[in-house]
Amino acid sequence: MNNWALTKLSYGVYAVTSWAEGGRPTGCIANSAMQVTSSPATVAVSINHDNFTNECIAKSGRFAVNVLGESSNPAIIGNFGFRSGRDSEKFAEKPALQDFLPVVDGAIACITCKVIDRMESATHTVFLGEVTGAEILNETDEPMTYAYYHKVIKGKSPKNAPTYIAE
């Protein structure tokens, strides 16, 4: 078995946001997100059990998929992807809201969801969300693909990512 074959699957790069208790906005970086049905529209995301965002989505029953673009500031990935919302503030100030969920400044689209089902695996929860709102925030920028993140931004996978391969 060649684990590198799994790197041939294609993804985008997303900041998945939700609410922590006390009305504190938080989120994490995910690449494993996909539309599951078109009518009604549903989206599934895979979030590591260890990610604070996992328990925030589980408790609030809501999440937003913020789509990063090729021109999005890579600092968003450092901020949301490489430290925990358990002990850090991911949003510097009061975020803009869409459908009551925190929007990441610099995202090119935001898709808001209500959790309608979940599937557990050894290390990750797949949350299935019914889409409650969807807006394009930047019409011109291209969505950042995970391949672009690796090749152009030279980014790495954090160890909680579904696609992490120990080097």
Next chain:
Amino acid sequence: MNNWALTKLSYGVYAVTSWAEGGRPTGCIANSAMQVTSSPATVAVSINHDNFTNECIAKSGRFAVNVLGESSNPAIIGNFGFRSGRDSEKFAEKPALQDFLPVVDGAIACITCKVIDRMESATHTVFLGEVTGAEILNETDEPMTYAYYHKVIKGKSPKNAPTYIAE
């Protein structure tokens, strides 16, 4: 709500294969596939209830994700994506097998899975598969993204696709 925001999610293009009863190889085109966990490696695919491949995966408990590349023959998509395996043969001759599953000629990687869980939605089943085998079949070709399929190959979504938008 702007449904086009959902087109900002990024995907690859895959031929998902399985076995029909009587040992007949079949498959369909999917773009909604993603890795869910890294250790053990698991992959989720979303397959429309109306796709013959759905019932074949459900009955056999096995599927393979064949990753198409930018240089893969677009006829693969016509063959696997725009007619049903219920009344047509998707494989012209005996396919090569990986881990007992049918490999699509021209795929750049093949990931074989055993179904370990499933989640139902209104129109699609999300099958969660534990990866039982993974091989790279073409080291040089780039994975075909769904964006590449639309922009370069000028392909359309069949109406069973999770990402279908009526025009």
